[in-house]
Amino acid sequence: MKKLKSFPDKGKKAKKGKKNREFAVVTYSFLGAFLCLMGYFVYFQFVESEQFINSPYNKRQELFTRNVIRGEIYSADGVTLAETLVDEQGNETRSYPYGRIFSHVIGYSTRGRSGVEEMANFSLLRSNLFYVEKAVSQIKGEKSPGDSVTTTLDYDVQLCAFDALGRYDGAVVVMEPKTGKILAMVSKPDFDPNTIASDWDEIVGEEGESSALLNRATQGLYPPGSTFKIFTTLAYIRQNSDYEDYSYQCTGKFTHENKTIHCHGNKRHGTQTLKEAFANSCNSAYASLGLELDIAEFGEMCDGLLFNTGLPTTFESSKSSFVLSEEDLASAVMETSIGQGKTLVTPLHMALITSAIANDGVLMTPYVIDHTTDNEGNPVEQYEPKEYQTLFTAEEAAILKEYMQAVVEEGTASKLSNDVYDVYGKTGSAEFSSSSDSSHSWFVGYAHQEGREDIAVAVIVEDSGVGSEYAVPIAREIFDEYYIGEE
Amino acid sequence: MTNLIVEISKYLMAVLFACYTYECFAVFRGRLNEEQKNRIFRRQTVFMYLIHLDAYLVIYAVTDNVMTIAFYVFQVIFMAVTISCYHLVYPGASRLLVNNMCMLLVTGFIMLTRLSFEKAVRQCLIALAAMVATLVIPFLIRRVHFVRRLTWLYAVAGIGTLLLVAAFGATSYGAKLSLSIAGISIQPSEFIKIIFVFFVAGMLYEKTDFRQVCITTVIAAVHVLILVASRDLGGALIFFVTYLLMLYVATRKIFYLAGGVLAGSIAAVVAYYLFAHVRVRVLAWSDPLGVIENEGFQISQSLFAIGTGGWFGMGLYQGMPEKIPVVEQDFMFSAISEEMGGIFALCLLMVCVSCFLMFLNVAMQMKEQFYKLVALGLGIVYGFQVFLTVGGVTKFIPSTGVTLPLVSYGGSSLLATMIVFAIIQGLYILRQDEGKSNGTKRTKRKKTGFDEKIEELS
Numbered sequence: 001m002k003k004l005k006s007f008p009d010k011g012k013k014a015k016k017g018k019k020n021r022e023f024a025v026v027t028y029s030f031l032g033a034f035l036c037l038m039g040y041f042v043y044f045q046f047v048e049s050e051q052f053i054n055s056p057y058n059k060r061q062e063l064f065t066r067n068v069i070r071g072e073i074y075s076a077d078g079v080t081l082a083e084t085l086v087d088e089q090g091n092e093t094r095s096y097p098y099g100r101i102f103s104h105v106i107g108y109s110t111r112g113r114s115g116v117e118e119m120a121n122f123s124l125l126r127s128n129l130f131y132v133e134k135a136v137s138q139i140k141g142e143k144s145p146g147d148s149v150t151t152t153l154d155y156d157v158q159l160c161a162f163d164a165l166g167r168y169d170g171a172v173v174v175m176e177p178k179t180g181k182i183l184a185m186v187s188k189p190d191f192d193p194n195t196i197a198s199d200w201d202e203i204v205g206e207e208g209e210s211s212a213l214l215n216r217a218t219q220g221l222y223p224p225g226s227t228f229k230i231f232t233t234l235a236y237i238r239q240n241s242d243y244e245d246y247s248y249q250c251t252g253k254f255t256h257e258n259k260t261i262h263c264h265g266n267k268r269h270g271t272q273t274l275k276e277a278f279a280n281s282c283n284s285a286y287a288s289l290g291l292e293l294d295i296a297e298f299g300e301m302c303d304g305l306l307f308n309t310g311l312p313t314t315f316e317s318s319k320s321s322f323v324l325s326e327e328d329l330a331s332a333v334m335e336t337s338i339g340q341g342k343t344l345v346t347p348l349h350m351a352l353i354t355s356a357i358a359n360d361g362v363l364m365t366p367y368v369i370d371h372t373t374d375n376e377g378n379p380v381e382q383y384e385p386k387e388y389q390t391l392f393t394a395e396e397a398a399i400l401k402e403y404m405q406a407v408v409e410e411g412t413a414s415k416l417s418n419d420v421y422d423v424y425g426k427t428g429s430a431e432f433s434s435s436s437d438s439s440h441s442w443f444v445g446y447a448h449q450e451g452r453e454d455i456a457v458a459v460i461v462e463d464s465g466v467g468s469e470y471a472v473p474i475a476r477e478i479f480d481e482y483y484i485g486e487e
Numbered sequence: 488m489t490n491l492i493v494e495i496s497k498y499l500m501a502v503l504f505a506c507y508t509y510e511c512f513a514v515f516r517g518r519l520n521e522e523q524k525n526r527i528f529r530r531q532t533v534f535m536y537l538i539h540l541d542a543y544l545v546i547y548a549v550t551d552n553v554m555t556i557a558f559y560v561f562q563v564i565f566m567a568v569t570i571s572c573y574h575l576v577y578p579g580a581s582r583l584l585v586n587n588m589c590m591l592l593v594t595g596f597i598m599l600t601r602l603s604f605e606k607a608v609r610q611c612l613i614a615l616a617a618m619v620a621t622l623v624i625p626f627l628i629r630r631v632h633f634v635r636r637l638t639w640l641y642a643v644a645g646i647g648t649l650l651l652v653a654a655f656g657a658t659s660y661g662a663k664l665s666l667s668i669a670g671i672s673i674q675p676s677e678f679i680k681i682i683f684v685f686f687v688a689g690m691l692y693e694k695t696d697f698r699q700v701c702i703t704t705v706i707a708a709v710h711v712l713i714l715v716a717s718r719d720l721g722g723a724l725i726f727f728v729t730y731l732l733m734l735y736v737a738t739r740k741i742f743y744l745a746g747g748v749l750a751g752s753i754a755a756v757v758a759y760y761l762f763a764h765v766r767v768r769v770l771a772w773s774d775p776l777g778v779i780e781n782e783g784f785q786i787s788q789s790l791f792a793i794g795t796g797g798w799f800g801m802g803l804y805q806g807m808p809e810k811i812p813v814v815e816q817d818f819m820f821s822a823i824s825e826e827m828g829g830i831f832a833l834c835l836l837m838v839c840v841s842c843f844l845m846f847l848n849v850a851m852q853m854k855e856q857f858y859k860l861v862a863l864g865l866g867i868v869y870g871f872q873v874f875l876t877v878g879g880v881t882k883f884i885p886s887t888g889v890t891l892p893l894v895s896y897g898g899s900s901l902l903a904t905m906i907v908f909a910i911i912q913g914l915y916i917l918r919q920d921e922g923k924s925n926g927t928k929r930t931k932r933k934k935t936g937f938d939e940k941i942e943e944l945s
Contacts (some may be wrong), residue, residue: 020851021739022735022736022739023736023847023850023851023859023863024851025735026732026735026736026847026863026867027844027847027851030843030847030867030870030871030874031840031844033874034836034840034843034870034874036883037836037874037877037878037881037883038833038836038837040881040883041829041832041833041836041881041883042833044790044793044794044881044882045793045794045797045798045829048794049790049793049794049795049797050794051776052776052787052790052791052793052794052795053791053794053795055776055779055787055791057776057779057787057791058791058794058795059791059807059810060791060792060795060801060806060807060810060825061795063795063801063805063806063807066805135494135498135799
């Protein structure tokens with residue numbers, strides 16, 4: 001302790017100091033607590049507050065529109081996807097030059113918010129001008145320009161996917177396995193974000209029966225059909241180290257306990273190894289193989305592969321479900337093994353699984369916002385690729401790659417075979433109604449070309465037919481667009 | 488034009504309040520003579536009037552309501568009379584405490600006017616009545632010496648009233664807090680805090696043997712348990728901590744403090760598993776956004792307000808403080824932070840800390856153990872309440888639903904806090920009398936105790 005002054009009654013003073021020791025303890029304890037509180041307050045303002053300001057529940061974000069002109073949204077190649085136009089009277093209009101093409105992924109901000117408009121709302125409404133500049137323009141009653149957001153979306157790939165899906169309902173997700181960048185995301189039916197506010201009642205429908213606002217790429221739940229054989233195969237490999245010796249005699253159908261599973265078109269595949277059964281999408285082989293699996297382990301494996309859990313994305317997304325249990329009948333096991341039954345997946349989920357396989361088992365967190373810049377183009381925030389989780393071992397990924405390559409080279413996706421790039425994938429035809437013959441057409445897979453990044457796609461074409469007929473050509477167009485381009 | 492006033496004012500008010508707050512602590516530094524200190528206090532008053540004027544300028548500019556001008560003039564007279572009254576009637580009173588009391592009241596009036604003009608007027612009238620009523624307290628402290636002998640009366644009155652509230656009280660937000668008498672709703676626990684401090688001081692100022700400690704602890708525990716049963720967690724916590732620290736200081740045994748902290752921790756864990764409403768508070772604290780639909784709604788709204796306001800705030804009337812449930816009572820700090828800014832809010836907290844230091848300083852300066860304990864107890868009640876409310880609304884600690892003294896809306900809290908301030912003023916004046924009776928004390932150390940405090944604490 002510092003002695004400040006010496007007084008004649010120093011002795012008495014010291015005694016009094018000692019007498020007050022407990023008071024000092026209390027005072028300093030409180031002072032310490034208050035200092036921590038203030039420190040926390042400062043920390044909150046500088047660091048933690050962003051998470052709260054950014055929350056979609058924070059109605060106060062609307063207040064920023066009074067002082068800030070909403071920023072632009074760009075594609076990765078610099079195409080303006082959303083901008084705010086201000087006329088001479090100062091009226092603002094949010095404009096989406098490519099309208100429906102980006103409807104779900106970019107979203108809207110004129111009646112509620114969705115897509116990137118929602119995710120990046122805070123950045124778009126935040127002006128990174130210096131405090132003084134901001135204060136000056138506020139005092140002058142002028143609006144400051146908000147930050148701009150550059151997405152990972154590739155304009156050409158998005159346009160190609162949009163056109164390729166054509167008049168069908170369905171969804172396409174294209175991403176870069178190595179980084180998690182989403183290159184394209186299409187969902188149909190779609191809407192025009194330019195006029196959504198005035199079209200709202202029409203789009204939502206009288207009883208909300210229209211689902212145009214639903215982003216099928218992330219929220220649509222579909223039976224996976226044969227694409228699920230990726231999971232069944234992995235379960236078999238994990239549970240049987242001698243999977244290479246697997247052999248099945250296919251007669252076009254498989255019957256067990258009064259339940260019969262047919263191969264597509266009752267085709268007899270003959271003797272099938274596991275790899276051949278996968279390449280030819282032999283339902284009989286998988287139905288019988290499913291009965292050999294330990295169902296509890298199968299379920300655990302699926303839970304580890306993003307079933308029954310939220311996907312690592314800031315898009316509004318649905319949970320894929322896998323509900324098979326040991327109590328279920330053999331018929332349910334057989335159906336589930338070939339991707340029917342109660343299993344449901346989202347297209348994004350399938351794209352993530354495919355990406356992880358392409359990336360040697362490691363799933364990167366998918367992202368669509370690459371970076372933000374202030375109105376002078378100076379970087380504000382940059383998103384770096386992040387590992388999310390290792391879903392497969394490198395060996396498992398290698399085996400699945402080999403199997404998926406066989407699908408393209410000698411199996412159901414031979415239409416994708418070409419000299420420019422290699423494709424690895426799995427087709428699927430998901431029956432969604434017991435009363436109708438039609439099915440959803442699936443393709444999930446990725447392509448590789450030396451010197452270029454791999455890209456993974458998940459395509460679902462609703463109510464069309466078999467995967468090889470409808471989904472595969474769409475994937476082909478996307479791969480061609482990406483690796484070959486316009487020439 | 489309105490926009491201009493709002494925008495400039497938010498920066499101006501933050502700067503003025505920062506200056507005011509600086510002066511609060513500037514008096515702590517170095518050896519200042521009487522004249523220098525008085526100059527500081529005069530400057531503080533000027534800052535206060537400027538903030539007040541600026542705020543009501545904004546309020547008038549935005550609302551265009553002439554009544555706000557009348558209300559403003561009324562408040563200015565009120566503050567001027569209060570400050571000069573204390574100056575004239577009690578020349579020995581702490582001018583820092585008077586200033587701080589007025590500053591906190593004015594801040595409360597400003598924010599309340601913005602939130603609800605009627606509530607602000609009501610609050611102001613209660614403050615006026617309370618000021619008149621409490622002006623006599625410092626005088627009584629000097630003259631009435633039998634207060635220390637009414638120990639058991641305090642216990643009976645305290646427990647009796649708490650039981651009454653527990654039995655007949657009206658329930659609000661899950662807790663039984665208030666009694667309705669002739670149409671006026673009062674929160675007795677605000678006043679019982681003061682009585683409780685007197686009770687503990689009365690029990691422990693002479694004897695601190697084991698038997699005495701046991702009896703006191705049992706009575707204190709009864710207070711706390713009744714409050715727990717009424718689900719007034721914040722109240723129970725304040726009583727518990729106040730008792731524990733007073734016991735520690737009175738007995739000077741760290742053993743009691745350690746034992747109390749241990750018992751308190753166990754009780755907290757038990758309460759967590761026993762009471763759903765405790766779990767709700769903890770859940771809302773740990774992940775407010777995860778449970779925003781229900782449990783975390785209030786605290787999330789508060790954090791949205793503080794976060795969105797940022798350092799300089801949105802400006803008066805430019806935010807959405809009304810989105811926070813019970814904003815005028817439990818969440819005044821968030822509303823102030825949202826519209827007047829984080830800097831302003833931080834200064835507000837520091838002014839509260841300055842008051843707390845003054846309370847504890849008086850406790851150290853007093854000679855008679857009874858008064859020392861009273862000042863200590865009241866200081867803890869005040870300081871802990873500030874900590875709970877500010878910590879709660881900023882998610883530093885789980886929210887306990889207590890009010891910010893002098894700033895939050897509510898007559899009982901306001902009157903009780905003003906009584907506390909008046910008692911401390913009384914003790915402050917009394918301390919100088921003690922000093923005089925010693926005869927040898929240096930006159931220059933009369934006015935404030937800060938310099939002496941520096942010597943003891945540094």
